Amino acid sequence: xxxxxxxxxxxxxxxxxxxxxxxxxxxxxxxxxxxxxxxxxxxxxxxxxxxxxxxxxxxxxxxxxxxxxxxxxxxxxxxxxxxxxxxxxxxxxxxxxxxxxxxxxxxxxxxxxxxxxxxxxxxxxxxxxxxxxxxxxxxxxxxxxxxxxxxxxxxxxxxxxxxxxxxxxxxxxxxxxxxxxxxxxxxxxxxxxxxxxxxxxxxxxxxxxxxxxxxxxxxxxxxxxxxxxxxxxxxxxxxxxxxxxxxxxxxxxxxxxxxxxxxxxxxxxxxxxxxxxxxxxxxxxxxxxxxxxxxxxxxxxxxxxxxxxxxxxxxxxxxxxxxxxxxxxxxxxxxxxxxxxxxxxxxxxxxxxxxxxxx
Amino acid sequence: xxxxxxxxxxxxxxxxxxxxxxxxxxxxxxxxxxxxxxxxxxxxxxxxxxxxxxxxxxxxxxxxxxxxxxxxxxxxxxxxxxxxxxxxxxxxxxxxxxxxxxxxxxxxxxxxxxxxxxxxxxxxxxxxxxxxxxx
Amino acid sequence: xxxxxxxxxxxxxxxxxxxxxxxxxxxxxxxxxxxxxxxxxxxxxxxxxxxxxxxxxxxxxxxxxxxxxxxxxxxxxxxxxxxxxxxxxxxxxxxxxxxxxxxxxxxxxxxxxxxxxxxxxx
Numbered sequence: 001x002x003x004x005x006x007x008x009x010x011x012x013x014x015x016x017x018x019x020x021x022x023x024x025x026x027x028x029x030x031x032x033x034x035x036x037x038x039x040x041x042x043x044x045x046x047x048x049x050x051x052x053x054x055x056x057x058x059x060x061x062x063x064x065x066x067x068x069x070x071x072x073x074x075x076x077x078x079x080x081x082x083x084x085x086x087x088x089x090x091x092x093x094x095x096x097x098x099x100x101x102x103x104x105x106x107x108x109x110x111x112x113x114x115x116x117x118x119x120x121x122x123x124x125x126x127x128x129x130x131x132x133x134x135x136x137x138x139x140x141x142x143x144x145x146x147x148x149x150x151x152x153x154x155x156x157x158x159x160x161x162x163x164x165x166x167x168x169x170x171x172x173x174x175x176x177x178x179x180x181x182x183x184x185x186x187x188x189x190x191x192x193x194x195x196x197x198x199x200x201x202x203x204x205x206x207x208x209x210x211x212x213x214x215x216x217x218x219x220x221x222x223x224x225x226x227x228x229x230x231x232x233x234x235x236x237x238x239x240x241x242x243x244x245x246x247x248x249x250x251x252x253x254x255x256x257x258x259x260x261x262x263x264x265x266x267x268x269x270x271x272x273x274x275x276x277x278x279x280x281x282x283x284x285x286x287x288x289x290x291x292x293x294x295x296x297x298x299x300x301x302x303x304x305x306x307x308x309x310x311x312x313x314x315x316x317x318x319x320x321x322x323x324x325x326x327x328x329x330x331x332x333x334x335x336x337x338x339x340x341x342x343x344x345x346x347x348x349x350x351x352x353x354x355x356x357x358x359x
Numbered sequence: 360x361x362x363x364x365x366x367x368x369x370x371x372x373x374x375x376x377x378x379x380x381x382x383x384x385x386x387x388x389x390x391x392x393x394x395x396x397x398x399x400x401x402x403x404x405x406x407x408x409x410x411x412x413x414x415x416x417x418x419x420x421x422x423x424x425x426x427x428x429x430x431x432x433x434x435x436x437x438x439x440x441x442x443x444x445x446x447x448x449x450x451x452x453x454x455x456x457x458x459x460x461x462x463x464x465x466x467x468x469x470x471x472x473x474x475x476x477x478x479x480x481x482x483x484x485x486x487x488x489x490x491x492x493x494x
Numbered sequence: 495x496x497x498x499x500x501x502x503x504x505x506x507x508x509x510x511x512x513x514x515x516x517x518x519x520x521x522x523x524x525x526x527x528x529x530x531x532x533x534x535x536x537x538x539x540x541x542x543x544x545x546x547x548x549x550x551x552x553x554x555x556x557x558x559x560x561x562x563x564x565x566x567x568x569x570x571x572x573x574x575x576x577x578x579x580x581x582x583x584x585x586x587x588x589x590x591x592x593x594x595x596x597x598x599x600x601x602x603x604x605x606x607x608x609x610x611x612x613x614x615x616x
Contacts, residue, residue, distance in 0.1 A: 042409070042411070045442065051441075052441070060441065063368045063370070063440075063442075063465075064368060065368050065369050065370075066368045066369035066370025066371065066372070066373060066466055067369050067370075067373060069368070069370065110373060113380075125380075126380050126381050129376075129377065129380035129381070129382070130380060130381050130382060132377075133377070133380070133382040136377075145466075146374070146466065146468065147370045147373060147374060147466045148368075148370050148465060148466050353369065
């Protein structure tokens, strides 16, 4: 048994795109305990409710995080619409679904790239990002923004996708998916990727449930939980099943994401086939009064917003619990007992989004 | 070039990363992203400065060799955006260190970031000449 | 309506017992959130097979102490430390107590401000 040493990990660390800080207590090469701390990106934007009205809060919510930005805006809008009893037009719901799935693809591809990078597979990283650029092109063509769409608002969407564009985009998506398939095969079958991720950071199904893991982190441990099944936006009318893997290690979590990208392509096709005509927004009258917890599935897992309105234009409370925050507990448990060299891979495997977690 | 993420929302960060990938490939201009401030002439900062990272930003700036250029990418790094109203924020990057180039946008587009970096490289040249003249 | 949400108001005394029972029934802890009204409203949210259940506790603002549920749900430490750091509520018997250092922020308990109606804000 070696002497116990504490290694500070982060905030500025070559493997981390974002500032998170961990204190790793290690004995020899083995991590005994990991203690995270937050605050480097903490903005306290939940308190902005005092200065921004409820419609502007959607704008603020989109900037909680630049990766799942559309879904943050969507969650905020859904909650406010639920409180105010606004019936969103059918077409807007389908548009929201399409954009949500586009963000999921781009977020997963981003993660896959970073995962390849963490495994030292540089060319796979650039290939993932190359495909991701094509998805961003579609996002830009349909919303005007690359990463922050600004397309969602209380009562509907700001933009519409006309039929011609939709057909063109669907055609391009076919090529993109074929392109993606060749990358997915590398993640699935390549010896070095398997070697790096298999058996690392194992979390059993029981543990995942007890620790409150969400999203791909939970699904990688065999828990079939996907908040999309609640049927918000247009998910109620689409056919899909949560993607699950049973191994509970980093490789399983990686595979969940790989397969979810295919699922998202499929969902976009389904939504595009079913999308009805009509308006994309309704007029919003009055101010929200009441409270609601709105939940939805982000690329990283379930996010929950608590919104409380008091009948004025300012909300009383806007609280966000992001998937990364829920996954900190599981991450700490996974890190205990691992080898120091595996820390970056394990931290990455929950797909941490620190600016989400700290808001 | 050295990239530090202040308190940004990630939007600009991933666009900075996108600049390194084949589509935009900033390396073709001879700019390489490093993880070490002592190896870099250009400090690229996304996001605003808060009470926690102000010291970190200052120390990174100090560690860089002269001449050096600072790029503030995105509206948050320039002015703090609406986050400047938050209790934890100090404001744009220029509240703690001098900034040479501001890249606009929320999130800043890769083309704009590349333009900013090229401009910064030009300024670096000027600063180098100025240092020489002083000697 | 996307889903039915059930909120049950309980007292601080009942909290641990109720939480224990939910854990036994296989509920998952979704989140713990806090809202500053005249008193603190602390919401413990649970979920089982998409059934949404929320336990609501009102804590008086002047002596804000809540018991920790980390004995039941280990992972609750993140939420409870967050509540402590942002709202200044004391949490008893935390398994991992950061003593106010979970969030590294300059202002103490920034979310502990009274809501509209009070004039003390600038």
